[in-house]
Amino acid sequence: MLVRKATYWEQSAPYVEPARKEKVKSPDFILDVTPNMRECVVTLIFGVILGMICLIITGVTENVRKETVQIQEKIVFENRTNYEYNLELAELKSPTRIQKIAQEKLGMVLPDNFVYTTKNTVEERKVTTKKDIRE
Numbered sequence: 007m008l009v010r011k012a013t014y015w016e017q018s019a020p021y022v023e024p025a026r027k028e029k030v031k032s033p034d035f036i037l038d039v040t041p042n043m044r045e046c047v048v049t050l051i052f053g054v055i056l057g058m059i060c061l062i063i064t065g066v067t068e069n070v071r072k073e074t075v076q077i078q079e080k081i082v083f084e085n086r087t088n089y090e091y092n093l094e095l096a097e098l099k100s101p102t103r104i105q106k107i108a109q110e111k112l113g114m115v116l117p118d119n120f121v122y123t124t125k126n127t128v129e130e131r132k133v134t135t136k137k138d139i140r141e
Contacts (some may be wrong), residue, residue, distance in 0.1 A: 108114040
C-alpha cells in the first residue's frame with residue numbers, strides 16, 4: 007500500500023505549463039479548415055448568391071408590374087376618349103340635327119310628295135309630312 011501511495015504522489019506532481027509557440031499567420035491559415043467548415047462556407051456563399059438573384063428577379067418583376075399598370079391606365083383613358091368621340095359622332099349623324107341645319111341655315115323644307123323613277127315607269131307617291139323626323 008505504501009508503494010501505491012508513492013507512485014500516486016509522483017504522478018500527481020504539480021502541473022507545469024508547456025512553453026507556448028507563437029502563432030505564425032500564414033496564407034495557409036485561411037485555407038486550413040475542416041471539411042465541415044468548408045461545406046458551411048460553400049453553403050453560405052451559395053445562399054448569398056441565391057438571395058441576390060431573388061432580389062434582382064423581384065426588382066425586375068416589380069418594374070414590369072408598374073409598366074403593366076401604366077399601360078392599363080392608358081388603355082382605360084383611350085377607351086373613354088373613344089367612347090366620347092363615338093357619342094359626338096352619333097350626335098353629328100343624327101337625322102334631327104341634319105334636318106334642323108337644313109331648315110334653319112339652308113332654308114330647305116320637306117316636300118309633300120316624292121317621285122320614284124325606274125327605267126320604264128314614273129309614278130308619284132303621296133307622303134304625309136310630319137313635324138320632326140325621329141331617330
